[in-house]
Amino acid sequence: MATPVVREIAVIGGGITGLAAAQALLEEPGTVVTVFEADPDVGGKLRASELAGVTVDEGAESMLAVRPEATGLAAAVGLRPSIVHPVTQTAAVLSHGRLRPLPPGLVSGVPTDLRALAASGVMSTRGLLRLPLDQCLGRPRLTQDVSVGEFVGRRLGREVVDRLVEPLLAGVYAGDPDQLSLKMANPSLFRQLARDDSLLAAAAATRSGSAVTAGARRGPAFAGLRGGVARLAAKTADAVRAGGGIIRTGTAVDRLRRVRQRWEVHTGDAAREFDGLVVAVPAAQAGALLRTSAPFAAMQIAAIDYASVAVVTLAYPSEEGAKLEGSGFLVPPVEGYSIKGVTYATNKWEWLARDARSSSPRGMVILRASLGRYGDAAVLEHDDAELAELVRADLASIVGLAPRTLAERVTRWDHALPQYRVGHVELVQRARDALLDAPGVALAGAAYDGVGIASCIASGRQGARKVVRDLIENGVQAHA
Ligand SMILES: Cc1cc2nc3c(=O)[nH]c(=O)nc-3n(C[C@H](O)[C@H](O)[C@H](O)COP(=O)(O)OP(=O)(O)OC[C@H]3O[C@@H](n4cnc5c(N)ncnc54)[C@H](O)[C@@H]3O)c2cc1C
Structure with a gap:
């Protein structure tokens, strides 16, 4: 043999x-x-546990669906029937003390639709007027890596970095935009910058390029799994x-x-x-x-190096749900709050909303707030009870949620996100x-x-x- x-x-x-x-x-x-x-x-x-009788992710909660790997693996291991897509993806950003719709067409925070940006109220008039200067600064001709924050700030003004780039990238990397590699954060934009006349033009070309790719794949950008x-x-x-x-x-x-x-x-x-x-x-x-x-x-x-973050998951009585619009919001550091972003998990995932409704007689809504940024981990020195209290206070101030929750869970992810x-x-x-x-x-x-x-x-x-x-x-x- x-x-x-x-x-x-x-x-x-x-x-x-x-x-x-x-x-x-x-x-x-x-x-x-x-x-x-x-x-x-x-x-x-990738870890989940129960909160008030409902299983909720403690770490990652969604997967990119414009690439085939995650949904493909899910299907291959028998999870095809459990693949779901967010019910809503309309997010907001806190700007000048108010939640404003995240303008459409952002490419790693770089605007491509200036009308929509102006209408959103996220940027000041002065900040908006600074943007077109990009076209007078000469061709970027990027061949070597640069920091996202430094490069975007130089081309479009610092306000774009502080109000859009930082919160969007912090949601993914918990990173400092002034240290983050553009080549890694957005390889398509980096490549486009070797060819185009300005950052605004390169971002627009990157956006239409990815729209073509996404269109070819047809379907939503993100997916989750029931459960x-x-x-x-x-x-x-x-x-x-x-x-x-x-x-x-x-x-x-x-x-x-x-x-x-x-x-x-x-x-x-x-x-x-x-x-x-x-x-x-x-x-x-x-x-x-x-x-x-x-x-x-x-x-x-x-x-x-790595950034440490914490995720605080909170269950509120269902009547608080009326105050939650869309899938959540981002908070740039310039706004001075502890939280850096909140996902309205029961607004985003239908399966979770159903589980939450059936697990408690009066129903509940579930939110996930994240805290902690690279180079600014002071907030994580609070103990769990204090961290949850900070989150409740921020949510009361920003969204008007009553400070009483039905259940809370604090998950600490030390040295979790590579920089x-x-x-x-x-x-x-x-x-x-x-x-x-x-x-x-x-x-x-x-x-x-x-x-x-x-x-x-x-x-x-x-x-x-x-x-x-x-x-x-x-x-x-x-x-x-
Ligand atoms: C809070 C949070 C939210 C996130 N949300 C999303 C999201 O929504 N969507 C998304 O796409 N990504 C998200 N991410 C990122 C994504 O989850 C991670 O980047 C990814 O899961 C990392 O996978 P990994 O296998 O490379 O590393 P890890 O998940 O870190 O796995 C490494 C494993 O190695 C083990 N290990 C370490 N040392 C040893 C040793 N000496 N011997 C044996 N085992 C060892 C660890 O215990 C661990 O299980 C999120 C990350 C965090 C922290």
Whole structure:
């Protein structure tokens, strides 16, 4: 009988990146996969728990649907019937003390519809009059990475950064716009800026380009899952197990060592050899794990910093729902509040509204508020009760909600969102190049290729392909 081809690969980290990598590896014939996850459960930032009898996501709550990876994975692991789209996506931004509709046509906060921007009341007349100066500043001719805040501020005036760019990007990265890489935050806009005469023209071209792509895919930009996006991780883990993969939860990897062309994975007192590795943990942990085997790569990735954030989820009596319009609002720091954004979760997701109605006799509405920005984490020093009180006070002041809630939950995400500083793309390339000397290992996850779930899935799959390719090129085809 022929010996089956066996290639043993370890995936370090059971977040959505690691799980997507494991699933992709299992599609390679003759590949055996073990996922090591430090926490008792898989999922990482995809986690849900009950609040007042209703399951609500604690971390990520929606997935980009204009890219195929997230909804595609959901469908592949049996969640197709659970894929849903937001009921409303009309968001507001707090500006000069009032909630105003977020103007349509923003490209990472850069306006493309100046009439709509003026009508929204978000910017002052002075700020609006400053915008066209962009067309007199000469061609941007961007070839090198720049900071989003610095570049947009120079072209369009600081008010656009403070009132639009900051709140929109803070919602994704919790980042400082003056340090955030434009090449990472919006690669299409960055490319367009090498060609167009002004930032306004490049943003307009980027918008019509993405409208064409979105139109070709037809359908809403975002999707969720009935029961919460956290189900994507749990179901992907089920699929990995069903495909023969092993998932070892509660098992932190504390060292990785290159030994005789293979990799030794250390967990406490135990060590096991593998042919290849997908390292899908946050950058600080990845750097620590690779410090001895790949010191230069480890040094590069350890320089990727993270922002800490907190999500406060609140259930209010249903009568408060009349005060909530659209899907929520953003709050720029110039407005002086603690919260940086609020999602009206029961307005946004129909399944959640239904669950909330049926779980309490008088019904309830559920909101998720987020706090914490890179370089300004002072607000997170408050204890949970104080944090919830700050959120209630902000909501009372901005929306007029009564200060009494039915239930509250505070979720802290320490060092959770990677900060893509100017030059991030090149830094990641240097780290990956440094690993060429140690084939069979891939770096994957939010730290490198994008924070969104879809980007993480793509990164995990790319890591899986890279490891298999390395092993084949280096003749590691099989061992009995
Ligand atoms: C509050 C919040 C809201 C978000 N909302 C959205 C959203 O709505 N939509 C969206 O697309 N994205 C959202 N994101 C971003 C997205 O959720 C994350 O970027 C993504 O889930 C990261 O996945 P990952 O697998 O790369 O990393 P992680 O989820 O961090 O997973 C890494 C895993 O590695 C494990 N680990 C760490 N060290 C070790 C070790 N030594 N040994 C073994 N295991 C280890 C960890 O326990 C963890 O489970 C949000 C993020 C946060 C924090």
